[in-house]
Amino acid sequence: MMESLRSWRQIQSFEVIPIRDPNMGTDKPLFSDSALSDICCTKSYIVLSLLNSMIKIISKDYEIKRQFFAYDEGYQISFMKAMEGSNFVVTLAEKQGSPPILRLWDLYRILTLPEDVITSREVQHKYVTQVVIHNENNAYPISAFTFNSNLTCTCVGYTSGKVILVRGDLIRDRGSKQRVIYEAGDPITNIQFSDTEEFMYLTTTSKIFTFSTTGRNQGRPLQTLSTNKGVDLNCSDIAKDSQQLVVADKDEIRFYTPIGKSHTFKFPSTKKFVFKHSGSYLLVVSQDPKTSNDRYFHNSSRESVFRIMVLDLKNRVVCMDFTDTEASITHVFSMMGDLSALNSNGVLYKFREVPINQQIQGLIQRKLYSLALALAQQNNLPNETIREIYVKSGDNYYSEQRYNEAIDDYIEGLNYFDSNNSIRTNDSNKTNGNAYQMDSDNMDEFILTVIAKFKDAFNMSNLTRFLKQLYKMNLADNEHLTLLLCCYCKLKMTADINEFVENFNFFTVDNSRTEPQELNFRLIINLYKECGYYQELLKLLFKLNQPGLIVEIFLNDTKESGKCLRYIKSLQIDDLLLILIEHSKKLLDELPYETTDLLINVFTGLYKPSQIDDIGITEVPSEQAHEISENERFRPLNSYKTFMDFMSNANSKRDATETITKSMEPTYSPPKPSLIFPSFINHPKEFVIFLEACIESFDKYQGQQVDKRELLMTLLEMYIVLSQEEKESSKEWLLKAEDLVHSYRDFLETSSLLLLSHIYDFKEGQTIAEEQAGLEEVSFRQSQISGDVKSCIEFVKKYGETKPELYLELLKFVVSEETIFNRVQRDDFNFILNNIKTRSIATPLEVIQILGSTKFATLELIEDYLVECIEVQDKELSNNIQLIQSYEKDSAKSSHQITEMQSKAFVIQNNKCSRCQKRLEFPVVHFKCKHSFHQHCLNETLTVSSTFDLEHETTAKVTCPVCKEKHAQVHSIRADQTKMKDDLELLEQTLDESPDRMKVLIDYLGKGVMENDSVTLLGAQ
Secondary structure, rough: EEEEEEOEEOOEEEEEEEEEEEOOOOOOOOOOOEEEEEEEEEOOEEEEEEEEOOOEEOOOOOOOOEEEEEEOOOOOEHHHHHHEOOOEEEEEEEEEEEEEEEEEEEEEEEHHHOOHHHHHHHHHOOOEEEEEEEOOOOOOOOOEEEEEEOOOOOEEEOOOOOEEEOOOOOOOOOOOEEEEEEEOOOOOOEEEEOOOOOOEEEEEEOEEEEEOOOOOOOOOOOOOEEEEOOOOOOOOOOOOOOOEEEEEEEOOEEEEEEOOOEEEOOOEHHHHHHHHEEOOOOEEEEEEEOOOOOHHHOOOOOOOOEEEEEEOOOOEEEEEEEEEEEEEEEEEEOOOOOOEEEEOEEEEEEEEEEOOHHHHHHHHHOOOHHHHHHHHHHHOOOHHHHHHHHHHHHHHHOEEEEEEEEHHHHHHHHHOOOOOOEEOOOOOHOOOOOOOOOOOOEHHHHHHHHHHHHHHHHHHHHHHHHHHHHHHHOOOOOOHHHHHHHHHHOOOOHHHHHHHHOOOEEEEEEEOOEEOOOOOOOHHHHHHHHHHOOOHHHHHHHHHHHHHHHHHHHHHHOHHHHHHHHHHOOOOOHHHHHHHHHHHHHHHOOOOHHHHHHHHHHOOOOOOOOOOOOOOOOOOOHHOOOOOOOHHHHHOOOOOHHHHHHHHHOOOOOOOOHHHHOOOOOOOOOOOOOHHHHHHHHHHHHHHHHHHHHHHHHHHHOHHHHHHHHHHHHHHHHHHHHHOOOOOOOOOOHHHHHHHHOOOOOOHHHHHHHHHHHHHHOOHHHHHHHHHOOOOOHHHHHHHHHHHHHHHHHHHHOHHHHHHHOHHHHHHHHHOOOHHHHHHOOOHHHHHHHHHOOOOOOHHHHHHHHHHOOEEEEOHHHHHHHHHEEEEEEEHHHHHHHHHHHHHHHHHHHHHHHHHHHHOOOOOOOEEEOOOEEEEEOOEEOOOOEEEEEEEHHHHHHOOOOOOOOOOOOOOOOOOOHHHHHHHHHHHHHHHHHHHHHOHHHHHHHHHHHHOOHHHHHHHHHOOOOOOOOOOOOOOO
């Protein structure tokens, strides 16, 4: 559907400044001269050309700086154009019957010429470059003329339809070449070069083409854009920004690209001029017939008016609509940045664009925010200006209760805050009096204002969008993020919650430390729970690395103890230990065996984190939620061994024996088991299993002895308590307690064991504690007082080895009373008497005296004892007599041998050396012990300081090497005996410790301690 100009907005963004010729009515008129043929502007001057080929150079103050004749007489300047951004002017003059002449002028050069040259016609030869256009007989006038930006390509079109292209560097006058690129019957109306200069648009009265500017086209166009609609003179121009050709006819304005028509909008009027200004502005001059309702023609005799309109093609806005009722428009051009038009009465109109700030202010006042925004962006206005437009637009929508549109504008306004989150103040805007400055001084105030506007529940979705944009732009602080999460929860936006949790970095790095963001997590967590978003909450807590809170959710909210335990097993030991101290009681209530197994691993150094991803988020089938069935949980487990066997069978994951016996080095130092003791308050059997496991592995990891002692005492107490609570298995638990006490009797703390045994009436423990404290006799005395004969006998059997006197005490006890005596078995009585006799604790006479002090003890009781004592005495006497006879015989034999050796000679019949076992050869040494040696063999074994030599006597005493060791032993024994007679303390100590002092004295005297020092050993030589 074709767009109509009537639908465009009308905004007066150009002001009209009419300028009358200051020299009007004089002999030197400026632009009111009736002979004016063309007008153009350079960057510094206004240039007029007259039909008589005169050129006038006029300053910005409308003063004539120079005027000169540019051509010979007869030539008329048909076209004059200035090179953009310079003071070069190109003129094209025609003369009937002569070829047209193109000349390039440098106005600076002209202005510097002497006055006498200017007044003469010689100045016409002061051009920079001249090109003569050859067109056969030159019978047709030129209808179109243009050149490119650097004047290397010039094109001339004739009314005959011929087009001539001139190529060459005209600025440097390096010559040029001409060729006809098109020739047809329709007059040429306009020629426009593209910026790339690779093609040009060419229009005729009936057609529109594009032509290549390079190569030979053989008279054929590059592209035919229109074959049935042409263009009138001055009714087309090229848009520099889009390189589109703008064409106007009486019904519409059309746009063409190099490949075809782009778009069209209706504009019914008779077009006279079309001029494309900078940016998106298009000036259109049309001639419209006068109407009876036209307010401009009340006093005018004209039947038509010239209407000048400036159109903003990009924004679809009519920026100016001006009607000249006095005269017709003859020229349209750009004068020093402003659109200009000259009418036939010599009035020059300047159409000056209103400052953009004023335009935007006016648009804001009219609430045309979208147009104001477009203009601000197109003109690259400061961010604060664009932001203010968005804010004003949002405020307007909010006042109209169009909240969705309002929040859209507020969100867009966020994009135009500076990166430092503060609003910069534009001083130029202040001086210009802009009223659209931000009400708040910084972005924080703006954000707070928006949040306050949309805080109501019905606007929560829009508030959420705003906060989400803050988060995306990294403008949200912790309070904003907290509020955003709360909005997500209230609106049940679970997908957005998950996306936020997955992408948000909850940690900041401060001084090389990673710390969590200071969000109000407690508020967020409570809101998640209130809305039932437990899975989303778990994702958040996983991201925050909050194992304590995760476990709380599993145990207290979702009631998923199985998932909880699997998650706990994935934690590192430091986090895991804190969790277990706080939550193991709850876990033991829910999963006693699995939790006990985990506690054992943790506190024995065997724990290793498992690799579990998304635990608690991925749903686990119910049949896998518990590794041990409910029926299996009723199986009684009373020891660590049975527990490991049970767990191995239940899980099918490990062999119990391997688990118990395996030795693996822990990756951490096992914590003190006492940390977890309170958790087992309702689980005594699991506590026993845990304690047994800890004790079993304790020595392996070299724990502190005080901790092991604490474990043992706690386990012992549990055994005793269970023995009293469980009547059916009381003996089993009591046996375990007794076995523990006996196994670790030297390790248990005596005072604690004694106290524990006293509290729970544990006799075995009390006995051992008294032994360790040296209080055995106290226990014995207590048994005597209570008349417990059996306990007394067992006590003596146990401690009689170390305290033999107890046997005599026991004998006195059993005969102290008749009732006690009657309870003693004959075997027990014999046991007492035998130990007294064997250990020589008392003589038979003393035993008879003890038994004789009672009326109920008979001689028959000790008959066997007395008989055995007499037999032992007789046997000992017989042995002593035999021993004396043996000693006397040996002594007589030794005395006889000594006498013979001292008084009689004897023959040595040895023929071998006692050292080397070789045949004896002189010199030879013989000893009285009948050992013989080579002299050299004897020298090797001598231990004296001098060398033995037969020829030279020495005072050294030589000893037989074979008998040397025996002699040394004898000398050592004798030295010890001699030394003993001076060691009276040793004699006294021996007498005190020995039960038979007479025997000690006899041995002491028998070692010769009473002999004189002069006595020497026999057989020393």
